[in-house]
Every structure is written in structure tokens, then in C-alpha cells.
Amino acid sequence: MPDAPVILADEPGSFAHGVLAARHPALIRAVRDAFPYDPGQRRALDALLTSATEGVIEPLGTDADEHWAAWGARRYLGRSWFEVPFLWSESYFYRHLLQAVGYFGPGPWQGIDPFRPFKLAELDAPETDEELAALDRLTGQSEQEQARALLHGSLWGNRADLGFRLSVPGATTAVSQLVADDSEALWTLLPVDTVCLVADNAGRELIPDLLFLDHLLCHGRARRALLQVKPYPYYISDATTADVVDAVRRLTAAKGAAADAGERLWAALADGRIDVRxxxxxxxxxxxxxxPEDLRAQFAAADLTVFKGDLNYRRLVGDRLYPPTTSFAETTAYFPGPVAALRTLKSDVIVGLDAATEAALVAAEGQRWRTNGTHALVQVRP
Structure with a gap:
């Protein structure tokens, strides 16, 4: 929708401005303290902190991959981080952070995930034990009841987002509400041969995503699954292949129904019924x-694609300030096949609401409902 303005971070007090001005500095400090980085890495992190808050966008170093030139890096060099599209500045910040710690090498820190301590802490948290124990209570329920419970587990698991909690502490305990619910439409699209899940966060969110896929495979709602993850660490808690392995191991080390699911997932990964990409x-x-066309072809080959999480939603519909009643079907019309979004709201972009729902939310909360993580949606375009 070309008339909807692209979200920037140049307005003090806005959600986007807060991410760049507060969340990113907090993340740099947390990463700096999480590893015994050498003086050069620490200087690079300090320089990024200054650049991201007071300076301008600078080029990546010699380890920069070729994609960023095509993704607009030259267009924004020398400009304030706050004056370019919010989605772009956030992504470029994380690429700079990985460069600062030597992730892309060459050197001894090559491939070391700077967010790994936070992800592992999520997996080891008491809340994870409680959530896994709850699976035992599902075993006596009908398949339909199990399916709905696991869908909602995947939906609300996004509230465990580490980056979100850096800037909205305590939000995961607030009252929750579905602002749009196309879950019945989602069930009508199943069973399928191939379902694709575009994953969002690792840790406590990835586990319910994997459990949802396990249920679809076990009960014939899908023959195989494509699991799209990130090729390198991104947005502090976004899932990589290593995080998938960690999550499945966490399940297999549990007891009862969780361990059984972990064994099935391990087998499905090994025999190709779950294909990680x-x-x-x-x-x-x-x-x-x-x-690009090769990725479009991958999505087109799936019978249903499910986008998880807030960042993927922003990228699915476009990171713009749409009127909330803008059609979800129209904003996703370009997508090559049936698509669903499972999202906890943690940023300004939103489409697909009816007018009455929007009015009630604004009357009750102003605009806070868009970003405080206490509302969620299930949206489907067949």
C-alpha cells in the first residue's frame, strides 16, 4: 500500500525511537558483559554504541557479505540511524554488532553466537520446565483440543522474546487478548502435504513451534515440514539451526510427553520430514x-506457510503505518500461496482489524496495545 508511510525512528517517544535509543545500547552492554572479549572487540562494541546513538551509519568492514550492497547500504551511509527506515536500521545494527565481535572472522571468534548465553538461559529457565510439564496434561485430550492448545502455545510463546524484554520488562505477565482470530480458517487449510514454518525466536518460543510441527506431522495434518531459520544470529533471539538442535535436545532431556516429542522431532529432522533451511x-x-526468486519458489512449493512472530509479520505485510483496518489479504496478495501469521504485537505495524476492535483498543489503551506484547493475532489468507 504505497500511501502508508514507512516507519522511521526519528520521533522521540515513539516505539521505534525507543528501540534505537534504549534497547540497542542495552543490548550492546549485555553482549559486552557476556563474553571475555579482547580489547579490540570491546573497542568495536563501544564504537558501535557511540555510532548507534550519536553518530551516523557507517560502512561494514572487509568481512561484509555481498548482499548488503543490494539491500541498500550505500543509499543510507552517512545518515542518522534514526532517519532511515526502522526495519533497515534495526537489521543493519545487528549486522554491525556481529562484525564488532568477530562473528564473520577470520579469527578465533568466528561463528561464536554473541546471544547464545541468553538463549541457553531461556531454555534452562524454570518457566520452560513448567511449560514442558504441561504437555502431560494434554495427552488425555482430543486431537482437536491438543491442536488448538499447541497453536496457542506457539502464538503466545513469542512473549518470551529476549529483545522485547529489554525494553518492556514485565510485559509477559499482563492481561492478554486476541485482536484477530482466523484460527478456524487455518484449520480448514489442513491437512496438507507440505507446511512451511518461518521461525522467529529461539529458546522458549522455538520449543512450542517445534511441538506444533510435531503435532501436525503425528496426526496427519502435514506429511512434511520446512522450517525456515536465520543463517546467522539476528535480533538477539532469532532462531538459527544451532538453536533448533538445542531446543530438540532440551525436549529429549525432559520427561514424559516432552521427551517423546523430542525423540519424534529428532527422528523427523534425521529422516527429512522436517527440512531446516x-x-x-x-x-x-x-x-x-x-x-528473490529462489526463495519465492521455496514458498510456492509449500501448501501453507506460517509466519511466526513480530519481525516476520513486519516483513510479511511491510513495515508501514497502515490504517489498522487495511486488508491482510491485500497486503499479502504478492505471496505465492496460502499464508498465515501467528504474532504477538510488539511494534507499530498492524493490518486486518475490524473497525470496532480498533476503536475499543484505542479507547482502552491509546496506542500502547500495538507494542506492549499483551495482544496477539492469528491471520490467514487462503
Whole structure:
């Protein structure tokens, strides 16, 4: 929708401004303290902190991959981080952070995920034990009841987002509400031969995503699954292949129904019924409407694609200030096949609401409902 303005971060007090001005500095400090980085890495992190808050967008170093030139890096060099599209500046910040810690090498820190301590802490949290124990209570319920419970587990698991909690502490305990619910339409699209899940966060969110896929495979709602993850660490808690392995191991080390699911998932990964993929465009600062043809072909080959989480939603519909009543079907019309979004709201972009729902939310909360993580949606375009 070309008339909807692209979201920027140049307005003090806005959600986007807060991410760049507060969340990113907090993340740099947390990463700096999480590893015994050498003096050069620490200087690079300090320089990024200054650049991201007071300076301008600078080029990546010699380890920069070729994609960023195509993704608009030259267009924005020398400009304030706050004055370029919010989605772009966020993504470029994370690419700079990985460069600062030597992730892309060469050197001894090559491939070391700077967010790994936070992800592992999520997996080891008491809340994870409680959530896994709850699976035992599902075993006596009908398949339909199990399916609905696991769908909602996947939906609300996004509230465990580490980056979100850096800037909205305590939000995961607030009252929750579905602002749009096309879940019945989702069930009518199943069973399928191939379902694709575009994953969002690792840890406590990825586990319910995997459990949802396990249920679809076990009960004949899908024959196989494609699991799209990030090719490298991104947005602090976004899932990579290593995070998938960690999550499945966490399940297999549990007891009862969780362990059984972990064994099934391990087997499904090993025999190809779950196919993990990591396309470079998964870390692009662009909407999926701009996806390359090879990725479009992958999505077109699936019978249903499910986008998880807030960032993927922003990229699916476009990171713009749409009127909330804008049609979800129209904003996703470019996508090559049936598509669903499972999202906890943690940023300004939103489409697909009816007018009465929007009015009630604004009357009750102003605009806070868009970003405080206490509302969610299930949206489907067949």
C-alpha cells in the first residue's frame, strides 16, 4: 500500500525511537558483559554504541557479505540511524554488532553466537520446565483440543522474546487478548502435504513451534515440514539451526510427553520430514514482497506457510503505518500461496482489524496495545 508511510525512528517517544535509543545500547552492554572479549572487540562494541546513538551509519568492514550492497547500504551511509527506515536500521545494527565481535572472522571468534548465553538461559529457565510439564496434561485430550492448545502455545510463546524484554520488562505477565482470530480458517487449510514454518525466536518460543510441527506431522495434518531459520544470529533471539538442535535436545532431556516429542522431532529432522533451511534473505532489512526468486519458489512449493512472530509479520505485510483496518489479504496478495501469521504485537505495524476492535483498543489503551506484547493475532489468507 504505497500511501502508508514507512516507519522511521526519528520521533522521540515513539516505539521505534525507543528501540534505537534504549534497547540497542542495552543490548550492546549485555553482549559486552557476556563474553571475555579482547580489547579490540570491546573497542568495536563501544564504537558501535557511540555510532548507534550519536553518530551516523557507517560502512561494514572487509568481512561484509555481498548482499548488503543490494539491500541498500550505500543509499543510507552517512545518515542518522534514526532517519532511515526502522526495519533497515534495526537489521543493519545487528549486522554491525556481529562484525564488532568477530562473528564473520577470520579469527578465533568466528561463528561464536554473541546471544547464545541468553538463549541457553531461556531454555534452562524454570518457566520452560513448567511449560514442558504441561504437555502431560494434554495427552488425555482430543486431537482437536491438543491442536488448538499447541497453536496457542506457539502464538503466545513469542512473549518470551529476549529483545522485547529489554525494553518492556514485565510485559509477559499482563492481561492478554486476541485482536484477530482466523484460527478456524487455518484449520480448514489442513491437512496438507507440505507446511512451511518461518521461525522467529529461539529458546522458549522455538520449543512450542517445534511441538506444533510435531503435532501436525503425528496426526496427519502435514506429511512434511520446512522450517525456515536465520543463517546467522539476528535480533538477539532469532532462531538459527544451532538453536533448533538445542531446543530438540532440551525436549529429549525432559520427561514424559516432552521427551517423546523430542525423540519424534529428532527422528523427523534425521529422516527429512522436517527440512531446516536458512536463506540469506531471512536476515534482509526488506519486506518479503522483495524476496528473490529462489526463495519465492521455496514458498510456492509449500501448501501453507506460517509466519511466526513480530519481525516476520513486519516483513510479511511491510513495515508501514497502515490504517489498522487495511486488508491482510491485500497486503499479502504478492505471496505465492496460502499464508498465515501467528504474532504477538510488539511494534507499530498492524493490518486486518475490524473497525470496532480498533476503536475499543484505542479507547482502552491509546496506542500502547500495538507494542506492549499483551495482544496477539492469528491471520490467514487462503
Amino acid at each position: 536458512a536463506h540469506p534473505f531471512s536476515c534482509a532489512p526488506l519486506p518479503y514482497a522483495d524476496m
